[in-house]
Amino acid sequence: MESKKKADRYKRLYEQLQDLLKDKPNSSASMATIVAVLHNKMEYFFWTGFYLLDRGELIVGPYQGSLACIKLKKDTGVCWAGINQGETIVVPDVHEFPGHIACDSRSKSEIVVPIRDEAGHIIGVLDVDSKDYDSFDETDKEWLERISMLIAW
Numbered sequence: 054m055e056s057k058k059k060a061d062r063y064k065r066l067y068e069q070l071q072d073l074l075k076d077k078p079n080s081s082a083s084m085a086t087i088v089a090v091l092h093n094k095m096e097y098f099f100w101t102g103f104y105l106l107d108r109g110e111l112i113v114g115p116y117q118g119s120l121a122c123i124k125l126k127k128d129t130g131v132c133w134a135g136i137n138q139g140e141t142i143v144v145p146d147v148h149e150f151p152g153h154i155a156c157d158s159r160s161k162s163e164i165v166v167p168i169r170d171e172a173g174h175i176i177g178v179l180d181v182d183s184k185d186y187d188s189f190d191e192t193d194k195e196w197l198e199r200i201s202m203l204i205a206w
Contacts, residue, residue: 054097056192063196066094070203077205084204085115091181091200092117099184100157103168104132105177111136114177122156130154135165135178141194145187157182164189166197171206 054062073086084103092101102116104125111125111132125132129152135142144163147153160182168177179201183189 056190059190059192060196062094063192063200066090067196067200067203070200074203074205080204080206081115082205087179087200087203088115088117097183097185097188098181099160100180100182103177103179105168106136106175111177118182119157119159122154125154131163131165132178132180135167136175139167139175141166141198143189143194145189147182159184161186162188164193164197166194166201168201168204 070087070090073090074083078086088101088103092098100116100118100121102118102121103114104111105114110127113121113123127133128137131142131144131147131150131153142165144150144153147155147160147163150163162183162185164181166179167175168179170176179197181189181193181197
């Protein structure tokens with residue numbers, strides 16, 4: 054998708070999500086709403102969801118798309134890289150990423166955004182996969198980071 058068109062779409066989705074989440078539902082409702090909107094409005098989003106830390110393990114949270122891996126092997130793959138590095142990870146070709154966890158072999162590219170609680174501690178990630186290579190860029194990074202901050206804690 055062309056960068057300006059993508060940014061304009063994200064802006065509209067961000068405003069829609071702000072309105073939907075204005076009454077500050079709980080974190081589960083916030084995450085489920087974010088995933089539903091993103092997954093259904095961004096045509097290149099193949100799998101969209103959250104993985105959340107639970108007693109040191111990364112466990113699937115609200116998501117849309119094909120069946121997810123329930124628990125991700127510690128310190129392996131893109132999601133753990135986002136947590137361990139404390140920053141958004143954009144992967145143009147998941148087959149080139151060391152230790153990539155293939156929950157669905159159709160996934161070709163991925164973006165992972167760390168999610169932080171009110172105190173700033175990383176508690177999980179927003180994970181988006183695409184069936185196409187090189188789907189994600191700085192526009193996705195910027196807007197998904199902004200959108201992830203809408204989660205109510």
